[in-house]
Amino acid sequence: MTENHIVTAHQLVKSFGEITAVDGVSFTIERGESFGFLGPNGAGKTSTMRMMSAVSQPTSGSLSILGLDPRTDGPTIRNRLGVVPQEDTLELELSVRLNLEMFGRYFDLSRRTVRERANELLEFTQLSERANDKVDDLSGGMKRRLTIARALINRPEVLILDEPTTGLDPQARHLLWERLYRLKREGVTLVITTHYMDEAEQLCDRLVVMDHGTIVAEGAPRELIARHSTREVVELRFGTDSHEHLHDALAPLAERVELLPDRVLLYVDDGDEALREVHAQGLTPDSALVRRSSLEDVFLRLTGRTLVD
Amino acid sequence: MSTSLDQALGGPRWRRSWSYHATFYAQTWRGSVVSSVLFPIFYLAALGVGVGHLVSAHTGLVQGQTYLHFIAPSLLATSTMQMGEGESLWPVLAAVKWIRTYHAAAATPLEPEDILYGKLAWVVSRAFVTGVVYTIIIGCFGALHSWWSLTLPLLGALIALAFAAPLVAFAARSQSDASFIVIYRFAFVPMFLFSATFYPVSAYPSSMRPLVQFVPLYHGVALARAAAFGEGSPSAVLAHLAVLVVMSLAGIAWGRRTLRHRLVD
Numbered sequence: 001m002t003e004n005h006i007v008t009a010h011q012l013v014k015s016f017g018e019i020t021a022v023d024g025v026s027f028t029i030e031r032g033e034s035f036g037f038l039g040p041n042g043a044g045k046t047s048t049m050r051m052m053s054a055v056s057q058p059t060s061g062s063l064s065i066l067g068l069d070p071r072t073d074g075p076t077i078r079n080r081l082g083v084v085p086q087e088d089t090l091e092l093e094l095s096v097r098l099n100l101e102m103f104g105r106y107f108d109l110s111r112r113t114v115r116e117r118a119n120e121l122l123e124f125t126q127l128s129e130r131a132n133d134k135v136d137d138l139s140g141g142m143k144r145r146l147t148i149a150r151a152l153i154n155r156p157e158v159l160i161l162d163e164p165t166t167g168l169d170p171q172a173r174h175l176l177w178e179r180l181y182r183l184k185r186e187g188v189t190l191v192i193t194t195h196y197m198d199e200a201e202q203l204c205d206r207l208v209v210m211d212h213g214t215i216v217a218e219g220a221p222r223e224l225i226a227r228h229s230t231r232e233v234v235e236l237r238f239g240t241d242s243h244e245h246l247h248d249a250l251a252p253l254a255e256r257v258e259l260l261p262d263r264v265l266l267y268v269d270d271g272d273e274a275l276r277e278v279h280a281q282g283l284t285p286d287s288a289l290v291r292r293s294s295l296e297d298v299f300l301r302l303t304g305r306t307l308v309d
Numbered sequence: 310m311s312t313s314l315d316q317a318l319g320g321p322r323w324r325r326s327w328s329y330h331a332t333f334y335a336q337t338w339r340g341s342v343v344s345s346v347l348f349p350i351f352y353l354a355a356l357g358v359g360v361g362h363l364v365s366a367h368t369g370l371v372q373g374q375t376y377l378h379f380i381a382p383s384l385l386a387t388s389t390m391q392m393g394e395g396e397s398l399w400p401v402l403a404a405v406k407w408i409r410t411y412h413a414a415a416a417t418p419l420e421p422e423d424i425l426y427g428k429l430a431w432v433v434s435r436a437f438v439t440g441v442v443y444t445i446i447i448g449c450f451g452a453l454h455s456w457w458s459l460t461l462p463l464l465g466a467l468i469a470l471a472f473a474a475p476l477v478a479f480a481a482r483s484q485s486d487a488s489f490i491v492i493y494r495f496a497f498v499p500m501f502l503f504s505a506t507f508y509p510v511s512a513y514p515s516s517m518r519p520l521v522q523f524v525p526l527y528h529g530v531a532l533a534r535a536a537a538f539g540e541g542s543p544s545a546v547l548a549h550l551a552v553l554v555v556m557s558l559a560g561i562a563w564g565r566r567t568l569r570h571r572l573v574d
Binding site for chain 2: 016055075078085089090091093098101102105107150
Protein backbone atom coordinates (compact mmCIF):
# COMPACT_ATOMS: atom_id res chain seq x y z
CA MET A 1 0.00 0.00 0.00
CA THR A 2 1.75 3.16 -1.12
CA GLU A 3 1.04 6.68 0.13
CA ASN A 4 -0.29 7.47 -3.34
CA HIS A 5 -3.28 5.21 -3.01
CA ILE A 6 -6.08 7.27 -1.52
CA VAL A 7 -8.67 4.51 -1.71
CA THR A 8 -8.16 0.83 -2.44
CA ALA A 9 -11.29 -1.28 -2.69
CA HIS A 10 -11.36 -4.99 -3.36
CA GLN A 11 -14.53 -7.01 -3.96
CA LEU A 12 -16.56 -4.50 -1.98
CA VAL A 13 -20.14 -5.54 -1.18
CA LYS A 14 -22.90 -3.59 0.52
CA SER A 15 -26.22 -5.27 1.25
CA PHE A 16 -29.35 -3.96 2.92
CA GLY A 17 -31.25 -7.07 3.92
CA GLU A 18 -32.21 -8.81 0.70
CA ILE A 19 -31.02 -5.99 -1.53
CA THR A 20 -27.43 -5.91 -2.71
CA ALA A 21 -26.66 -2.28 -3.56
CA VAL A 22 -22.97 -2.80 -4.30
CA ASP A 23 -22.01 -6.19 -5.63
CA GLY A 24 -18.26 -6.81 -5.56
CA VAL A 25 -16.55 -3.69 -6.87
CA SER A 26 -12.76 -3.21 -6.99
CA PHE A 27 -10.94 0.03 -7.80
CA THR A 28 -8.02 2.20 -6.77
CA ILE A 29 -7.99 5.98 -6.51
CA GLU A 30 -4.63 7.77 -6.76
CA ARG A 31 -3.63 10.89 -4.87
CA GLY A 32 -4.29 14.11 -6.77
CA GLU A 33 -6.51 12.63 -9.45
CA SER A 34 -10.13 13.31 -10.11
CA PHE A 35 -12.01 10.02 -10.05
CA GLY A 36 -15.60 9.51 -11.12
CA PHE A 37 -18.42 7.03 -10.60
CA LEU A 38 -20.76 7.27 -13.55
CA GLY A 39 -24.05 5.44 -13.65
CA PRO A 40 -27.81 5.83 -13.52
CA ASN A 41 -29.73 6.37 -10.28
CA GLY A 42 -29.73 3.17 -8.26
CA ALA A 43 -26.47 1.86 -9.71
CA GLY A 44 -24.85 1.72 -6.26
CA LYS A 45 -22.83 4.94 -6.52
CA THR A 46 -24.10 6.53 -3.32
CA SER A 47 -23.64 3.33 -1.31
CA THR A 48 -20.08 3.07 -2.60
CA MET A 49 -19.49 6.71 -1.73
CA ARG A 50 -20.79 6.24 1.80
CA MET A 51 -18.34 3.40 2.33
CA MET A 52 -15.48 5.49 0.92
CA SER A 53 -16.48 8.27 3.33
CA ALA A 54 -15.94 5.84 6.23
CA VAL A 55 -19.58 6.37 7.20
CA SER A 56 -21.14 3.01 6.37
CA GLN A 57 -19.29 -0.27 6.76
CA PRO A 58 -18.87 -2.72 3.88
CA THR A 59 -20.85 -5.96 4.21
CA SER A 60 -17.83 -7.80 2.82
CA GLY A 61 -14.67 -7.19 0.85
CA SER A 62 -11.70 -5.05 1.80
CA LEU A 63 -11.44 -1.29 1.84
CA SER A 64 -8.52 0.94 2.71
CA ILE A 65 -8.87 4.73 2.89
CA LEU A 66 -5.73 6.88 3.26
CA GLY A 67 -3.96 3.66 4.18
CA LEU A 68 -6.31 3.15 7.15
CA ASP A 69 -9.05 0.65 7.90
CA PRO A 70 -12.49 2.32 8.13
CA ARG A 71 -13.70 -0.40 10.50
CA THR A 72 -11.31 0.71 13.21
CA ASP A 73 -10.13 4.19 12.21
CA GLY A 74 -13.37 5.86 11.09
CA PRO A 75 -12.95 9.13 13.02
CA THR A 76 -9.30 9.54 11.99
CA ILE A 77 -10.15 8.94 8.34
CA ARG A 78 -13.15 11.28 8.38
CA ASN A 79 -10.99 13.96 9.95
CA ARG A 80 -9.07 14.06 6.65
CA LEU A 81 -12.01 13.85 4.24
CA GLY A 82 -14.54 16.36 2.98
CA VAL A 83 -17.97 15.11 1.98
CA VAL A 84 -20.52 16.94 -0.17
CA PRO A 85 -23.75 14.95 0.08
CA GLN A 86 -26.50 14.89 -2.54
CA GLU A 87 -28.73 17.13 -0.43
CA ASP A 88 -27.23 20.26 1.03
CA THR A 89 -27.95 19.46 4.73
CA LEU A 90 -27.34 23.08 5.78
CA GLU A 91 -28.84 24.89 8.78
CA LEU A 92 -31.35 27.00 6.89
CA GLU A 93 -32.18 29.33 9.77
CA LEU A 94 -28.58 30.34 10.39
CA SER A 95 -26.24 32.61 8.49
CA VAL A 96 -23.86 31.45 5.78
CA ARG A 97 -20.84 32.22 7.95
CA LEU A 98 -22.23 30.47 11.01
CA ASN A 99 -22.90 27.32 8.99
CA LEU A 100 -19.18 27.16 8.25
CA GLU A 101 -18.03 28.07 11.73
CA MET A 102 -20.32 25.62 13.51
CA PHE A 103 -19.29 22.79 11.22
CA GLY A 104 -15.66 23.55 12.00
CA ARG A 105 -16.41 22.73 15.64
CA TYR A 106 -17.03 19.11 14.65
CA PHE A 107 -13.36 18.91 13.67
CA ASP A 108 -12.35 20.48 16.96
CA LEU A 109 -10.82 23.50 15.24
CA SER A 110 -10.31 26.55 17.41
CA ARG A 111 -12.73 29.44 16.98
CA ARG A 112 -9.95 31.55 15.53
CA THR A 113 -8.88 28.95 12.96
CA VAL A 114 -12.48 28.41 11.96
CA ARG A 115 -13.06 32.14 11.51
CA GLU A 116 -9.97 32.52 9.32
CA ARG A 117 -10.83 29.53 7.19
CA ALA A 118 -14.45 30.61 6.87
CA ASN A 119 -13.29 33.90 5.38
CA GLU A 120 -10.99 32.15 2.91
CA LEU A 121 -13.66 29.67 1.90
CA LEU A 122 -16.34 32.33 1.49
CA GLU A 123 -13.94 34.11 -0.81
CA PHE A 124 -13.16 30.89 -2.68
CA THR A 125 -16.81 30.01 -3.22
CA GLN A 126 -17.73 33.62 -4.02
CA LEU A 127 -20.11 33.92 -1.09
CA SER A 128 -18.36 36.69 0.87
CA GLU A 129 -21.09 39.19 0.12
CA ARG A 130 -23.75 36.81 1.43
CA ALA A 131 -21.80 35.84 4.57
CA ASN A 132 -24.37 37.26 6.99
CA ASP A 133 -27.49 36.25 5.10
CA LYS A 134 -29.70 33.38 6.15
CA VAL A 135 -29.00 30.22 4.14
CA ASP A 136 -32.71 29.94 3.37
CA ASP A 137 -32.42 33.04 1.17
CA LEU A 138 -29.65 31.67 -1.06
CA SER A 139 -30.15 30.28 -4.57
CA GLY A 140 -29.65 26.58 -5.24
CA GLY A 141 -26.21 27.17 -6.74
CA MET A 142 -25.10 29.24 -3.75
CA LYS A 143 -26.30 26.58 -1.30
CA ARG A 144 -24.30 23.99 -3.22
CA ARG A 145 -21.20 26.17 -3.09
CA LEU A 146 -21.70 26.68 0.63
CA THR A 147 -21.96 22.91 1.12
CA ILE A 148 -18.65 22.57 -0.72
CA ALA A 149 -17.09 25.34 1.39
CA ARG A 150 -18.33 23.54 4.50
CA ALA A 151 -16.77 20.27 3.35
CA LEU A 152 -13.42 22.09 2.98
CA ILE A 153 -13.36 23.59 6.50
CA ASN A 154 -10.99 20.84 7.74
CA ARG A 155 -8.66 21.23 4.70
CA PRO A 156 -9.36 17.68 3.51
CA GLU A 157 -6.97 15.68 1.34
CA VAL A 158 -9.92 14.14 -0.46
CA LEU A 159 -13.18 15.80 -1.42
CA ILE A 160 -16.02 13.36 -2.07
CA LEU A 161 -18.96 14.81 -4.02
CA ASP A 162 -22.23 12.96 -4.55
CA GLU A 163 -24.07 14.27 -7.62
CA PRO A 164 -22.62 17.77 -7.16
CA THR A 165 -24.61 19.59 -9.85
CA THR A 166 -27.96 17.82 -9.85
CA GLY A 167 -30.73 20.40 -9.99
CA LEU A 168 -28.49 23.35 -10.91
CA ASP A 169 -28.89 25.56 -13.97
CA PRO A 170 -26.09 25.50 -16.60
CA GLN A 171 -24.44 28.69 -15.38
CA ALA A 172 -24.33 27.50 -11.77
CA ARG A 173 -22.92 24.14 -12.94
CA HIS A 174 -20.09 25.75 -14.87
CA LEU A 175 -19.15 27.98 -11.94
CA LEU A 176 -19.07 24.92 -9.71
CA TRP A 177 -16.96 22.90 -12.13
CA GLU A 178 -14.53 25.78 -12.37
CA ARG A 179 -14.14 25.86 -8.57
CA LEU A 180 -13.56 22.10 -8.55
CA TYR A 181 -10.78 22.42 -11.16
CA ARG A 182 -9.15 24.98 -8.91
CA LEU A 183 -9.22 22.58 -5.98
CA LYS A 184 -7.74 19.83 -8.08
CA ARG A 185 -4.92 22.13 -9.19
CA GLU A 186 -4.24 22.79 -5.50
CA GLY A 187 -3.72 19.05 -5.02
CA VAL A 188 -7.06 17.94 -3.55
CA THR A 189 -8.12 14.49 -4.72
CA LEU A 190 -11.66 14.62 -6.07
CA VAL A 191 -14.09 11.71 -6.00
CA ILE A 192 -17.29 12.45 -7.88
CA THR A 193 -20.45 10.45 -8.46
CA THR A 194 -22.69 11.61 -11.27
CA HIS A 195 -25.28 10.45 -13.72
CA TYR A 196 -24.36 13.26 -16.12
CA MET A 197 -21.94 12.06 -18.77
CA ASP A 198 -20.86 15.61 -19.64
CA GLU A 199 -19.93 16.19 -16.00
CA ALA A 200 -17.90 13.00 -15.92
CA GLU A 201 -16.12 13.93 -19.17
CA GLN A 202 -15.41 17.46 -17.95
CA LEU A 203 -14.23 16.67 -14.44
CA CYS A 204 -12.79 13.18 -14.30
CA ASP A 205 -9.29 12.02 -15.15
CA ARG A 206 -10.47 8.49 -14.68
CA LEU A 207 -13.80 6.90 -13.97
CA VAL A 208 -15.68 3.68 -13.50
CA VAL A 209 -19.05 3.05 -15.10
CA MET A 210 -21.46 1.40 -12.65
CA ASP A 211 -24.65 -0.48 -13.33
CA HIS A 212 -26.69 -2.71 -10.99
CA GLY A 213 -24.07 -2.51 -8.27
CA THR A 214 -21.16 -3.61 -10.42
CA ILE A 215 -18.41 -1.88 -12.38
CA VAL A 216 -18.88 -2.45 -16.10
CA ALA A 217 -15.91 -0.40 -17.37
CA GLU A 218 -12.97 1.58 -16.06
CA GLY A 219 -10.59 4.10 -17.64
CA ALA A 220 -10.06 7.69 -18.76
CA PRO A 221 -13.13 9.18 -20.50
CA ARG A 222 -11.38 9.41 -23.92
CA GLU A 223 -9.98 5.93 -23.50
CA LEU A 224 -13.39 4.45 -22.68
CA ILE A 225 -14.93 6.15 -25.69
CA ALA A 226 -12.17 4.90 -27.97
CA ARG A 227 -12.49 1.39 -26.59
CA HIS A 228 -16.26 1.04 -26.58
CA SER A 229 -17.52 3.39 -29.26
CA THR A 230 -16.68 4.81 -32.67
CA ARG A 231 -15.33 8.28 -33.36
CA GLU A 232 -18.63 9.77 -34.46
CA VAL A 233 -22.34 9.15 -34.08
CA VAL A 234 -25.18 10.01 -36.43
CA GLU A 235 -28.49 10.59 -34.64
CA LEU A 236 -31.52 10.18 -36.85
CA ARG A 237 -35.12 10.93 -35.97
CA PHE A 238 -37.86 9.58 -38.21
CA GLY A 239 -40.93 10.58 -36.29
CA THR A 240 -42.18 6.99 -36.11
CA ASP A 241 -42.76 4.83 -33.07
CA SER A 242 -40.85 1.84 -34.34
CA HIS A 243 -37.56 1.71 -36.16
CA GLU A 244 -37.26 -2.04 -36.59
CA HIS A 245 -37.98 -1.89 -40.32
CA LEU A 246 -34.96 0.42 -40.83
CA HIS A 247 -32.43 -1.96 -39.41
CA ASP A 248 -31.62 -3.88 -42.59
CA ALA A 249 -31.17 -0.71 -44.62
CA LEU A 250 -28.95 1.01 -42.04
CA ALA A 251 -26.84 -1.89 -40.78
CA PRO A 252 -24.44 -1.91 -43.77
CA LEU A 253 -23.74 1.83 -43.31
CA ALA A 254 -22.38 1.69 -39.76
CA GLU A 255 -20.19 -0.36 -37.46
CA ARG A 256 -23.16 -0.61 -35.11
CA VAL A 257 -26.78 0.54 -35.12
CA GLU A 258 -28.83 1.32 -31.98
CA LEU A 259 -32.59 1.52 -32.42
CA LEU A 260 -33.95 3.60 -29.51
CA PRO A 261 -37.64 4.40 -29.05
CA ASP A 262 -37.20 8.03 -30.11
CA ARG A 263 -34.16 7.90 -32.41
CA VAL A 264 -31.67 5.76 -34.30
CA LEU A 265 -27.94 5.94 -33.61
CA LEU A 266 -25.36 5.02 -36.24
CA TYR A 267 -21.84 4.38 -34.89
CA VAL A 268 -19.37 5.37 -37.58
CA ASP A 269 -15.93 6.91 -38.10
CA ASP A 270 -17.11 9.57 -40.51
CA GLY A 271 -20.54 10.95 -39.66
CA ASP A 272 -21.00 13.20 -42.68
CA GLU A 273 -20.11 10.40 -45.08
CA ALA A 274 -22.57 8.05 -43.33
CA LEU A 275 -25.30 10.67 -43.48
CA ARG A 276 -24.76 11.05 -47.26
CA GLU A 277 -25.16 7.30 -47.61
CA VAL A 278 -28.39 7.40 -45.59
CA HIS A 279 -29.80 9.93 -48.02
CA ALA A 280 -28.45 7.94 -50.98
CA GLN A 281 -30.49 4.96 -49.71
CA GLY A 282 -33.57 7.09 -50.22
CA LEU A 283 -34.21 7.46 -46.48
CA THR A 284 -35.54 10.83 -45.32
CA PRO A 285 -35.15 11.37 -41.57
CA ASP A 286 -37.02 14.33 -39.97
CA SER A 287 -33.76 15.42 -38.39
CA ALA A 288 -30.14 14.30 -38.48
CA LEU A 289 -27.28 15.21 -36.19
CA VAL A 290 -23.61 14.27 -36.47
CA ARG A 291 -21.69 14.38 -33.17
CA ARG A 292 -18.65 12.92 -31.45
CA SER A 293 -19.08 9.82 -29.33
CA SER A 294 -19.61 10.45 -25.61
CA LEU A 295 -19.72 8.45 -22.40
CA GLU A 296 -23.46 8.15 -22.96
CA ASP A 297 -22.64 5.95 -25.96
CA VAL A 298 -20.23 3.91 -23.86
CA PHE A 299 -22.95 3.34 -21.29
CA LEU A 300 -25.48 2.41 -23.95
CA ARG A 301 -23.02 -0.02 -25.49
CA LEU A 302 -22.21 -1.68 -22.19
CA THR A 303 -25.68 -1.86 -20.66
CA GLY A 304 -28.10 -1.53 -23.55
CA ARG A 305 -29.75 1.40 -21.75
CA THR A 306 -29.43 5.18 -21.74
CA LEU A 307 -28.06 6.94 -18.65
CA VAL A 308 -30.87 9.40 -17.97
CA ASP A 309 -34.26 7.87 -18.68
CA MET B 310 -14.04 3.45 18.65
CA SER B 311 -12.28 6.68 19.56
CA THR B 312 -8.61 6.91 18.81
CA SER B 313 -6.03 8.11 21.27
CA LEU B 314 -5.17 10.97 18.91
CA ASP B 315 -8.70 12.31 19.05
CA GLN B 316 -8.74 11.96 22.80
CA ALA B 317 -5.48 13.85 23.10
CA LEU B 318 -6.64 16.65 20.83
CA GLY B 319 -10.09 17.43 22.04
CA GLY B 320 -11.36 15.28 24.85
CA PRO B 321 -14.54 13.35 24.27
CA ARG B 322 -15.98 14.05 20.85
CA TRP B 323 -19.56 14.41 22.08
CA ARG B 324 -18.56 17.82 23.45
CA ARG B 325 -18.27 19.06 19.87
CA SER B 326 -21.87 18.08 19.23
CA TRP B 327 -22.91 19.74 22.50
CA SER B 328 -21.10 22.89 21.44
CA TYR B 329 -22.91 22.83 18.08
CA HIS B 330 -26.29 22.71 19.84
CA ALA B 331 -25.29 25.44 22.27
CA THR B 332 -24.15 27.72 19.44
CA PHE B 333 -27.36 27.04 17.57
CA TYR B 334 -29.41 27.89 20.65
CA ALA B 335 -27.40 31.06 21.23
CA GLN B 336 -28.65 32.23 17.83
CA THR B 337 -32.29 31.36 18.38
CA TRP B 338 -32.96 31.69 22.13
CA ARG B 339 -34.68 35.05 22.14
CA GLY B 340 -38.13 33.71 21.40
CA SER B 341 -38.06 30.99 24.04
CA VAL B 342 -36.46 32.82 26.94
CA VAL B 343 -39.27 35.31 27.49
CA SER B 344 -41.89 32.59 27.55
CA SER B 345 -39.80 30.40 29.83
CA VAL B 346 -39.71 33.16 32.46
CA LEU B 347 -43.25 34.44 31.96
CA PHE B 348 -44.89 31.03 31.73
CA PRO B 349 -44.14 29.90 35.30
CA ILE B 350 -45.18 33.30 36.66
CA PHE B 351 -48.50 33.19 34.79
CA TYR B 352 -49.01 29.59 35.79
CA LEU B 353 -48.41 30.15 39.48
CA ALA B 354 -50.45 33.34 39.45
CA ALA B 355 -53.43 31.73 37.70
CA LEU B 356 -53.52 28.31 39.29
CA GLY B 357 -51.65 28.92 42.51
CA VAL B 358 -53.26 32.18 43.48
CA GLY B 359 -56.56 31.93 41.58
CA VAL B 360 -57.55 28.30 41.94
CA GLY B 361 -55.65 28.23 45.21
CA HIS B 362 -58.09 30.78 46.60
CA LEU B 363 -61.01 28.40 45.93
CA VAL B 364 -59.14 25.40 47.29
CA SER B 365 -58.22 27.09 50.54
CA ALA B 366 -61.82 28.25 50.95
CA HIS B 367 -63.06 24.66 50.60
CA THR B 368 -60.40 22.30 51.89
CA GLY B 369 -57.73 24.46 53.47
CA LEU B 370 -54.26 22.98 53.12
CA VAL B 371 -53.22 20.24 50.68
CA GLN B 372 -50.82 17.78 52.29
CA GLY B 373 -49.95 20.47 54.79
CA GLN B 374 -49.22 23.12 52.14
CA THR B 375 -51.17 25.95 50.61
CA TYR B 376 -52.38 25.06 47.13
CA LEU B 377 -49.86 27.40 45.48
CA HIS B 378 -46.98 25.81 47.36
CA PHE B 379 -48.35 22.36 46.58
CA ILE B 380 -48.40 22.82 42.80
CA ALA B 381 -45.24 24.96 42.44
CA PRO B 382 -42.74 22.03 42.43
CA SER B 383 -44.85 20.06 39.94
CA LEU B 384 -44.53 23.03 37.60
CA LEU B 385 -40.79 22.46 37.49
CA ALA B 386 -41.27 18.75 36.82
CA THR B 387 -43.80 19.20 34.02
CA SER B 388 -41.88 22.05 32.39
CA THR B 389 -38.59 20.16 32.23
CA MET B 390 -40.47 17.13 30.87
CA GLN B 391 -41.97 19.33 28.15
CA MET B 392 -38.55 20.80 27.38
CA GLY B 393 -37.17 17.28 26.97
CA GLU B 394 -40.04 16.43 24.62
CA GLY B 395 -39.73 19.63 22.62
CA GLU B 396 -36.04 19.08 21.97
CA SER B 397 -36.45 15.45 21.01
CA LEU B 398 -39.16 14.62 18.52
CA TRP B 399 -39.39 17.11 15.63
CA PRO B 400 -35.84 18.48 15.86
CA VAL B 401 -34.41 14.96 15.71
CA LEU B 402 -36.62 13.83 12.82
CA ALA B 403 -35.57 16.98 10.96
CA ALA B 404 -31.92 16.20 11.65
CA VAL B 405 -32.14 12.60 10.40
CA LYS B 406 -34.66 13.02 7.59
CA TRP B 407 -35.81 16.48 6.54
CA ILE B 408 -32.64 18.60 6.72
CA ARG B 409 -30.29 15.73 7.49
CA THR B 410 -27.87 17.71 9.62
CA TYR B 411 -27.06 14.57 11.64
CA HIS B 412 -26.00 12.90 8.41
CA ALA B 413 -23.68 15.83 7.80
CA ALA B 414 -22.30 15.40 11.32
CA ALA B 415 -21.81 11.66 10.76
CA ALA B 416 -19.44 12.48 7.88
CA THR B 417 -17.12 14.28 10.34
CA PRO B 418 -15.03 12.53 13.02
CA LEU B 419 -18.16 12.19 15.17
CA GLU B 420 -19.65 8.74 15.63
CA PRO B 421 -23.44 8.32 15.99
CA GLU B 422 -22.93 7.88 19.75
CA ASP B 423 -21.12 11.23 19.91
CA ILE B 424 -24.06 12.87 18.17
CA LEU B 425 -26.48 11.22 20.62
CA TYR B 426 -24.51 12.07 23.77
CA GLY B 427 -23.93 15.64 22.59
CA LYS B 428 -27.64 16.09 21.99
CA LEU B 429 -28.65 14.61 25.35
CA ALA B 430 -25.94 16.55 27.17
CA TRP B 431 -27.37 19.68 25.60
CA VAL B 432 -30.91 18.77 26.75
CA VAL B 433 -29.56 18.16 30.25
CA SER B 434 -27.74 21.48 30.40
CA ARG B 435 -30.69 23.41 29.04
CA ALA B 436 -33.02 21.70 31.54
CA PHE B 437 -30.61 22.51 34.35
CA VAL B 438 -30.64 26.20 33.49
CA THR B 439 -34.43 26.11 33.17
CA GLY B 440 -34.49 24.40 36.56
CA VAL B 441 -32.41 27.19 38.12
CA VAL B 442 -34.75 29.85 36.72
CA TYR B 443 -37.85 27.99 37.90
CA THR B 444 -36.39 27.32 41.33
CA ILE B 445 -35.74 31.03 41.74
CA ILE B 446 -39.27 31.90 40.63
CA ILE B 447 -40.82 29.26 42.87
CA GLY B 448 -38.66 30.62 45.68
CA CYS B 449 -40.00 34.13 45.01
CA PHE B 450 -43.50 32.76 45.56
CA GLY B 451 -42.25 31.47 48.92
CA ALA B 452 -42.88 27.85 47.99
CA LEU B 453 -39.48 26.38 48.95
CA HIS B 454 -39.35 24.87 52.41
CA SER B 455 -36.11 22.94 52.53
CA TRP B 456 -32.42 23.10 51.56
CA TRP B 457 -33.18 20.06 49.43
CA SER B 458 -34.73 22.61 47.07
CA LEU B 459 -31.21 23.28 45.85
CA THR B 460 -31.35 19.90 44.11
CA LEU B 461 -34.37 20.97 42.03
CA PRO B 462 -32.30 22.07 38.97
CA LEU B 463 -30.50 18.71 38.98
CA LEU B 464 -33.82 16.96 39.29
CA GLY B 465 -35.14 18.98 36.35
CA ALA B 466 -32.14 17.86 34.29
CA LEU B 467 -32.80 14.21 35.18
CA ILE B 468 -36.50 14.50 34.30
CA ALA B 469 -35.67 16.06 30.92
CA LEU B 470 -33.15 13.30 30.21
CA ALA B 471 -35.56 10.53 31.26
CA PHE B 472 -38.02 11.73 28.61
CA ALA B 473 -35.60 12.98 25.98
CA ALA B 474 -33.49 9.81 25.77
CA PRO B 475 -36.27 7.41 24.70
CA LEU B 476 -37.92 10.08 22.54
CA VAL B 477 -34.70 10.84 20.64
CA ALA B 478 -34.32 7.10 20.09
CA PHE B 479 -37.89 6.87 18.83
CA ALA B 480 -37.60 9.92 16.56
CA ALA B 481 -34.34 8.57 15.11
CA ARG B 482 -36.20 5.54 13.75
CA SER B 483 -39.32 7.41 12.56
CA GLN B 484 -40.17 8.00 8.93
CA SER B 485 -42.78 10.70 9.54
CA ASP B 486 -44.12 12.83 12.35
CA ALA B 487 -47.61 11.30 12.24
CA SER B 488 -46.98 9.25 15.38
CA PHE B 489 -45.59 12.26 17.24
CA ILE B 490 -48.98 13.92 17.32
CA VAL B 491 -50.53 10.72 18.68
CA ILE B 492 -47.86 10.61 21.39
CA TYR B 493 -48.57 14.19 22.33
CA ARG B 494 -52.33 13.75 22.50
CA PHE B 495 -52.49 10.38 24.17
CA ALA B 496 -49.33 10.30 26.28
CA PHE B 497 -48.04 13.77 27.15
CA VAL B 498 -51.28 15.63 27.65
CA PRO B 499 -52.80 12.92 29.90
CA MET B 500 -49.49 12.61 31.72
CA PHE B 501 -49.48 16.36 32.34
CA LEU B 502 -53.04 16.24 33.66
CA PHE B 503 -53.07 12.99 35.63
CA SER B 504 -49.64 12.72 37.29
CA ALA B 505 -50.89 14.14 40.56
CA THR B 506 -49.75 17.45 39.15
CA PHE B 507 -52.67 19.52 40.43
CA TYR B 508 -53.83 17.40 43.34
CA PRO B 509 -52.39 14.62 45.49
CA VAL B 510 -52.61 11.03 44.33
CA SER B 511 -54.91 10.41 47.31
CA ALA B 512 -57.60 12.30 45.38
CA TYR B 513 -58.00 9.22 43.18
CA PRO B 514 -59.94 6.13 44.29
CA SER B 515 -57.49 3.60 45.65
CA SER B 516 -58.08 1.28 42.65
CA MET B 517 -56.75 3.94 40.30
CA ARG B 518 -53.68 4.93 42.29
CA PRO B 519 -51.36 2.21 40.94
CA LEU B 520 -52.25 3.43 37.47
CA VAL B 521 -51.10 6.96 38.30
CA GLN B 522 -47.97 5.64 39.93
CA PHE B 523 -47.21 3.80 36.70
CA VAL B 524 -47.04 7.11 34.80
CA PRO B 525 -43.41 8.27 34.45
CA LEU B 526 -44.07 11.95 35.14
CA TYR B 527 -45.65 11.05 38.48
CA HIS B 528 -42.21 10.11 39.78
CA GLY B 529 -40.75 13.43 38.69
CA VAL B 530 -43.58 15.34 40.35
CA ALA B 531 -43.21 13.31 43.54
CA LEU B 532 -39.47 13.95 43.66
CA ALA B 533 -39.91 17.67 43.04
CA ARG B 534 -42.35 17.89 45.96
CA ALA B 535 -40.06 15.86 48.18
CA ALA B 536 -37.19 18.25 47.41
CA ALA B 537 -39.20 21.45 47.82
CA PHE B 538 -40.79 20.37 51.10
CA GLY B 539 -37.86 18.34 52.41
CA GLU B 540 -40.08 15.36 53.12
CA GLY B 541 -40.62 11.85 51.83
CA SER B 542 -39.03 8.59 52.92
CA PRO B 543 -35.59 7.70 51.56
CA SER B 544 -36.94 4.47 50.10
CA ALA B 545 -39.71 6.28 48.23
CA VAL B 546 -37.26 8.89 46.94
CA LEU B 547 -34.86 6.18 45.76
CA ALA B 548 -37.68 4.32 44.02
CA HIS B 549 -38.76 7.47 42.16
CA LEU B 550 -35.16 8.22 41.21
CA ALA B 551 -34.68 4.65 40.02
CA VAL B 552 -37.62 4.97 37.60
CA LEU B 553 -36.13 8.11 36.00
CA VAL B 554 -32.61 6.66 35.85
CA VAL B 555 -33.85 3.45 34.24
CA MET B 556 -35.83 5.45 31.67
CA SER B 557 -32.70 7.48 30.89
CA LEU B 558 -30.38 4.49 30.56
CA ALA B 559 -32.84 2.42 28.54
CA GLY B 560 -33.44 5.40 26.27
CA ILE B 561 -29.72 5.92 25.73
CA ALA B 562 -29.17 2.24 24.93
CA TRP B 563 -32.08 2.28 22.47
CA GLY B 564 -30.93 5.57 20.93
CA ARG B 565 -27.43 4.22 20.31
CA ARG B 566 -29.01 1.48 18.21
CA THR B 567 -31.58 3.53 16.32
CA LEU B 568 -29.25 6.43 15.55
CA ARG B 569 -26.45 4.15 14.40
CA HIS B 570 -28.88 2.27 12.21
CA ARG B 571 -30.25 5.49 10.75
CA LEU B 572 -26.95 7.24 10.12
CA VAL B 573 -24.35 4.67 9.18
CA ASP B 574 -25.96 1.39 8.09
